Amino acid sequence: MCIIHPHSQSQESNWASPAPSSLYSLLETQPCQGVHKMAYALTAAAATIFALPILLLLHSLWKPSRLYPLPPGPKKLPIVENMFDIPTGACIWLKYAEMCQKYKSDIIHLSALGNSIVVLNSAKMVSDLLDNRGSIYSSRPPAIMLGELMGWGTSAVFRPNDDLWKAQRKILNQALPPTDPQKFHQKELSATHDLLRVLPYTDNVMQSLQTWAAAFIMDITYGLKGEEAEPYLPMGMAAVKSMGIGGTPGAFYVDQIPILKHIPGWFPGADFQRKARGWSDLRMNMTESIFNVTKEKVAMGIAAPSLTSFALEEMDHKQDLASQEDLIKITAVTAFSGGADTPVSVLGEFILAMLRNPEVQAKAHSELERVLGPGNLPSLNDVGSLPYITAVVRETLRYSPVTPLAFPHELIEDDIYAGYLLPKGSIVLANVWSILHNEDDYPEPHLFNPSRFLDSNGQIDPAIKDPATPVFGFGRRVCPGKHIALDLLWIAIASILTSFSIEPGSDYEDETFVKPNLKSKSSESGPTTMLSHPRPFKCRFIPRSKEKYL
Numbered sequence: 001m002c003i004i005h006p007h008s009q010s011q012e013s014n015w016a017s018p019a020p021s022s023l024y025s026l027l028e029t030q031p032c033q034g035v036h037k038m039a040y041a042l043t044a045a046a047a048t049i050f051a052l053p054i055l056l057l058l059h060s061l062w063k064p065s066r067l068y069p070l071p072p073g074p075k076k077l078p079i080v081e082n083m084f085d086i087p088t089g090a091c092i093w094l095k096y097a098e099m100c101q102k103y104k105s106d107i108i109h110l111s112a113l114g115n116s117i118v119v120l121n122s123a124k125m126v127s128d129l130l131d132n133r134g135s136i137y138s139s140r141p142p143a144i145m146l147g148e149l150m151g152w153g154t155s156a157v158f159r160p161n162d163d164l165w166k167a168q169r170k171i172l173n174q175a176l177p178p179t180d181p182q183k184f185h186q187k188e189l190s191a192t193h194d195l196l197r198v199l200p201y202t203d204n205v206m207q208s209l210q211t212w213a214a215a216f217i218m219d220i221t222y223g224l225k226g227e228e229a230e231p232y233l234p235m236g237m238a239a240v241k242s243m244g245i246g247g248t249p250g251a252f253y254v255d256q257i258p259i260l261k262h263i264p265g266w267f268p269g270a271d272f273q274r275k276a277r278g279w280s281d282l283r284m285n286m287t288e289s290i291f292n293v294t295k296e297k298v299a300m301g302i303a304a305p306s307l308t309s310f311a312l313e314e315m316d317h318k319q320d321l322a323s324q325e326d327l328i329k330i331t332a333v334t335a336f337s338g339g340a341d342t343p344v345s346v347l348g349e350f351i352l353a354m355l356r357n358p359e360v361q362a363k364a365h366s367e368l369e370r371v372l373g374p375g376n377l378p379s380l381n382d383v384g385s386l387p388y389i390t391a392v393v394r395e396t397l398r399y400s401p402v403t404p405l406a407f408p409h410e411l412i413e414d415d416i417y418a419g420y421l422l423p424k425g426s427i428v429l430a431n432v433w434s435i436l437h438n439e440d441d442y443p444e445p446h447l448f449n450p451s452r453f454l455d456s457n458g459q460i461d462p463a464i465k466d467p468a469t470p471v472f473g474f475g476r477r478v479c480p481g482k483h484i485a486l487d488l489l490w491i492a493i494a495s496i497l498t499s500f501s502i503e504p505g506s507d508y509e510d511e512t513f514v515k516p517n518l519k520s521k522s523s524e525s526g527p528t529t530m531l532s533h534p535r536p537f538k539c540r541f542i543p544r545s546k547e548k549y550l
């Protein structure tokens with residue numbers, strides 16, 4: 001047996017001169033070369049057999065992006081990672097904002113149960129990623145309860161970035177063109193006048209706003225109004241409410257442990273399956289029944305203009321009509337669900353802000369009196385001459401954003417940003433609340449101060465960032481109803497302030513009013529839902545003039 005001893009004298013000379021260029025050449029310089037060659041060949045073959053699959057696997061896993069670290073965030077524990085760090089319960093946007101402060105970074109990362117979460121805490125980061133890199137940041141994470149079990153997964157709001165989503169966005173864009181906001185002014189004005197008739201008599205303002213907003217969006221999406229719409233409003237509102245419950249993060253274990261979706265409804269503890277079935281039936285009833293009413297009216301040539309009538313009239317009769325109708329149905333119910341609840345939240349916050357800040361209300365009243373004169377209601381043509389009202393709308397959107405964490409976006413491929421790896425499949429959350437409470441952009445952000453949006457001449461100051469930008473979402477997912485919602489909110493707020501003095505109701509001593517920043521939202525005293533709504537409260541709408549406006 002021939003053994004090489006590298007440290008023996010005879011070997012030293014071989015090592016010293018000339019230096020062999022490889023192990024193979026070294027072996028060639030040794031005695032018993034034949035045996036060595038064979039041993040080498042066998043070793044090399046064995047090594048290749050065992051190492052090749054590993055090398056191939058490593059090669060397939062290796063990507064240059066893996067050289068970058070993840071963004072900072074709470075320490076990841078073995079197996080559970082950040083399971084106990086992911087905020088739950090009330091005000092999770094504040095908890096994320098605190099985490100960003102703790103880790104001194106406007107981008108943080110958490111992971112648990114196979115989910116990777118990236119939180120963006122600044123306007124710049126949100127714009128860099130969700131807007132400027134929209135091609136990879138515009139998908140949606142899967143939602144098992146809401147999307148699969150309740151069936152909302154076909155709706156554009158929850159759809160990944162695929163052809164069905166694109167087809168719905170196309171209809172939304174054509175039927176509700178942002179380039180032609182005037183198209184909806186008459187509907188917005190008429191809905192506002194309906195609201196003015198209701199407010200002095202309501203003893204549950206949030207409930208009245210719910211019904212009113214649902215009626216408005218029913219008109220926009222299906223062209224049904226008044227008595228025609230009435231039978232469908234409770235169903236529509238119930239469907240939207242169930243959507244809010246089903247989409248509440250953490251409300252159903254099946255969202256964290258997807259395998260649970262296979263448990264049958266009769267199984268003890270599978271209550272979520274029974275709820276999902278009921279809510280899915282509700283969604284389907286609503287999708288079909290209201291669509292069919294409008295379809296009949298279109299066929300008879302008596303339909304009021306709406307998203308559905310427009311899309312039905314635009315159908316390509318050379319293509320499959322049934323599948324085109326299905327697409328219109330889904331798009332209409334999507335638009336209804338997107339617009340039925342959101343304005344309620346903003347107007348509820350506006351009313352609370354007026355109750356808490358009587359000096360703001362007084363300033364608004366005086367601008368309206370000066371510009372409109374007694375007995376006149378505003379129209380959307382008055383926007384330019386009522387800057388303080390515009391400032392009140394902006395401050396309402398800023399002070400209490402409806403969706404403080406926007407809607408989650410999903411990243412569809414690995415990305416590198418600010419020296420960090422953002423992994424494919426990450427759920428990306430934009431902390432809209434932080435963006436709108438940033439001291440640099442909005443000094444004393446915890447004060448409700450519409451004047452922050454005005455320049456020294458009392459005009460809207462273009463240098464102060466418009467909160468509508470983050471409030472209505474980002475990139476390719478930006479809210480397709482933004483222009484309609486903004487005009488509706490403006491005319492509703494201007495008209496309410498023209499017509500009424502908003503005064504506290506009997507429960508003014510409730511801490512909702514005494515401590516304005518605390519517990520005014522359902523989401524601040526309970527689990528976070530997708531939307532942030534004020535809790536029910538009492539107030540009175542006292543007519544400001546003896547003259548009749550309507």
Ligand code: HEM
Pocket residue numbers: 156157158169172176217220334335336338339340342343346402403406407408409471472473474475476477478479480481482484485
């Ligand atoms: C105050 C009123 C409203 C607010 C604050 C609001 C806000 C939002 C936000 C934050 C998103 C998610 C954007 C993102 O993922 O980045 C969104 C999406 C959406 N909104 Fe609105 N919205 C409002 C009114 C409306 C109205 C009136 C409609 C219908 C006419 C509507 C229809 C939709 C739809 C269909 C989506 C899904 C878009 C998609 O995922 O591609 N919204 N909205």
